[in-house]
Amino acid sequence: MSALLTIARKDLKLIARDRAAMVFLVLVPLVVVTVLAKSLAGSDTGSLLLPVVNEDQGPVAEVLIEALSEHADVVEVDRARAEALVGEDKVAPAALVVPERTTKRYLASRPSTLLLLTDPAKGAAVGAVKAYLLLADRRAAEIADPLFEELLVMEERNLTGSRASIPPSEQNVPGFSIMFVMMGVLFGVAFGLHDEQAWGAITRLRTAPIPRWSFLGGKLLARFLVGIVQLVLLFVYGYVAFDLSLGSAPAALALIMVAVVFCMTGFSLLVAAFARTREQVIPLGLTVVMIFCALGGCWWPLYHMPPWLQQVAQLSFATWAMEGFHDVILRERDLLGVLPAIGVLFAYGALCLGAGARLYRFDTA
Amino acid sequence: MKLSGLRVLLALVLALSQVGAADPEAAVGVVRETLSAARKVADGEGTRDEKLESLRGVARGILDTREMGRRAGGESLAAQTPEKQAEYYELFDHVIVRAYLSKLLLFRKPRFGYRKPRLEGEVVIVGSKVITTKDEYYVDYEMRERDGRWVATDVIVEGISLSDNYYEQFSSLLRGRSFDELLDLMRRKTRRVREEPA
Numbered sequence: 034m035s036a037l038l039t040i041a042r043k044d045l046k047l048i049a050r051d052r053a054a055m056v057f058l059v060l061v062p063l064v065v066v067t068v069l070a071k072s073l074a075g076s077d078t079g080s081l082l083l084p085v086v087n088e089d090q091g092p093v094a095e096v097l098i099e100a101l102s103e104h105a106d107v108v109e110v111d112r113a114r115a116e117a118l119v120g121e122d123k124v125a126p127a128a129l130v131v132p133e134r135t136t137k138r139y140l141a142s143r144p145s146t147l148l149l150l151t152d153p154a155k156g157a158a159v160g161a162v163k164a165y166l167l168l169a170d171r172r173a174a175e176i177a178d179p180l181f182e183e184l185l186v187m188e189e190r191n192l193t194g195s196r197a198s199i200p201p202s203e204q205n206v207p208g209f210s211i212m213f214v215m216m217g218v219l220f221g222v223a224f225g226l227h228d229e230q231a232w233g234a235i236t237r238l239r240t241a242p243i244p245r246w247s248f249l250g251g252k253l254l255a256r257f258l259v260g261i262v263q264l265v266l267l268f269v270y271g272y273v274a275f276d277l278s279l280g281s282a283p284a285a286l287a288l289i290m291v292a293v294v295f296c297m298t299g300f301s302l303l304v305a306a307f308a309r310t311r312e313q314v315i316p317l318g319l320t321v322v323m324i325f326c327a328l329g330g331c332w333w334p335l336y337h338m339p340p341w342l343q344q345v346a347q348l349s350f351a352t353w354a355m356e357g358f359h360d361v362i363l364r365e366r367d368l369l370g371v372l373p374a375i376g377v378l379f380a381y382g383a384l385c386l387g388a389g390a391r392l393y394r395f396d397t398a
Numbered sequence: 399m400k401l402s403g404l405r406v407l408l409a410l411v412l413a414l415s416q417v418g419a420a421d422p423e424a425a426v427g428v429v430r431e432t433l434s435a436a437r438k439v440a441d442g443e444g445t446r447d448e449k450l451e452s453l454r455g456v457a458r459g460i461l462d463t464r465e466m467g468r469r470a471g472g473e474s475l476a477a478q479t480p481e482k483q484a485e486y487y488e489l490f491d492h493v494i495v496r497a498y499l500s501k502l503l504l505f506r507k508p509r510f511g512y513r514k515p516r517l518e519g520e521v522v523i524v525g526s527k528v529i530t531t532k533d534e535y536y537v538d539y540e541m542r543e544r545d546g547r548w549v550a551t552d553v554i555v556e557g558i559s560l561s562d563n564y565y566e567q568f569s570s571l572l573r574g575r576s577f578d579e580l581l582d583l584m585r586r587k588t589r590r591v592r593e594e595p596a
Binding site: 093137138139141 | 504530556557563
């Protein structure tokens with residue numbers, strides 16, 4: 034019994050000695066729980082942006098806008114701006130066009146077709162807009178002629194691709210693929226470097242005529258290639274098992290994959306540089322993986338989160354990775370269309386790579 | 399002299415033809431009064447339901463819902479029993495008043511304008527318009543004098559006659575369904591309207 038207590042006391046001393054690991058042990062759950070709670074609270078904030086093109090300029094459009102304003106942030110814009118907010122800027126899941134003469138047709142009990150321009154990549158938010166429109170239509174129906182129904186007919190037009198709806202697997206497969214590849218690359222790089230130090234391989238290499246960058250570069254290249262293979266396999270599995278669409282531009286998809294794994298590799302070096310001991314790798318690694326994935330929209334769509342958190346999420350490369358995959362898979366964009374996301378990912382990765390290489394200390398074992 | 403006699407005769411004939419003819423300005427006055435009363439009710443004190451009840455009264459004061467119902471029902475209505483016709487007229491009264499008010503209530507604090515009335519035989523077409531800051535919406539009243547007072551036997555909103563609109567709707571319905579089914583539909587719709595006022 035005394036031997037058991039002695040061993041436990043010794044282990045506790047060892048654990049307490051690694052203060053950083055202790056901090057992560059407490060910090061990880063706190064930070065992750067906070068991020069999750071804030072992210073999931075976002076769906077009730079009513080912060081959905083809904084551009085409305087009021088070509089009618091009559092009381093029917095006014096009633097609709099008033100009713101929609103109770104649920105969403107309605108902004109009156111022209112058609113070009115509405116299309117840009119949904120299609121190019123991707124800040125609104127849908128835009129409503131109330132055509133000219135809607136009020137006049139309504140007064141004459143003639144149906145009008147309202148146009149809903151959507152971004153199906155934001156499927157749940159588009160669903161919410163449709164629900165708000167139903168409520169608004171009910172409001173309009175309250176003052177309508179009782180024998181004439183369906184005076185406001187809805188026509189939906191996908192502004193960003195050819196499909197009207199997106200299955201949940203097309204959000205989940207890329208999201209969880211990013212998470213698992215990120216875990217693989219990050220832990221692989223961090224553990225690999227710490228193990229090399231522990232085994233004295235780095236000390237031996239420092240005496241050899243091998244430049245520091247080629248040692249780091251070699252290790253990172255191996256992990257990068259493993260990450261690429263892992264990501265490709267996960268997407269192929271998604272394609273076969275879940276009918277995941279791979280978009281219409283294979284080159285764009287391939288380049289996005291390369292950019293994502295490159296970014297992960299650079300980021301992993303930075304994390305490895307921060308983790309002073311092998312024990313610190315797990316809590317630190319788990320913290321960043323969970324936070325980056327939660328913020329980046331890997332587990333749920335980004336637009337579910339409150340606007341301020343969506344802004345914070347821009348700091349996570351997972352956000353750009355998901356955006357890139359969504360652009361290719363859901364919005365069917367070509368290489369030119371995903372270049373901004375690819376550019377950000379390469380820049381992010383290069384920055385992390387530079388900072389990681391500078392911060393990583395070859396002499397700490 | 400002969401020519402002068404003919405002129406006098408012609409003048410007499412013309413004068414006699416005007417006896418009993420409609421006075422367009424009187425019809426315009428009735429429409430003005432109705433819209434002004436509706437505006438007063440809408441802007442006045444009272445709950446939404448109280449206002450609606452008052453507005454129904456105002457609408458019934460000008461609309462000849464029986465004549466409109468007769469036109470909308472067409473030949474199918476004429477072929478029905480007096481009991482069914484009576485029920486139809488009662489239900490149609492609710493429907494058409496609601497329809498008229500729904501058009502009127504679409505506008506908040508409306509301004510009304512009037513065009514020169516048009517005389518078409520015994521009928522006076524009183525052209526009114528609802529003026530908003532961005533547009534104008536035309537509502538014409540087909541006015542007839544009945545028992546010494548002017549009533550609207552049709553309302554033409556943006557060029558579409560309410561009576562004709564219902565005639566088309568009912569005819570299309572009666573092509574696939576019976577008159578009893580039409581009555582049933584009207585019963586259900588008006589019940590819903592009565593349960594959920596406007």
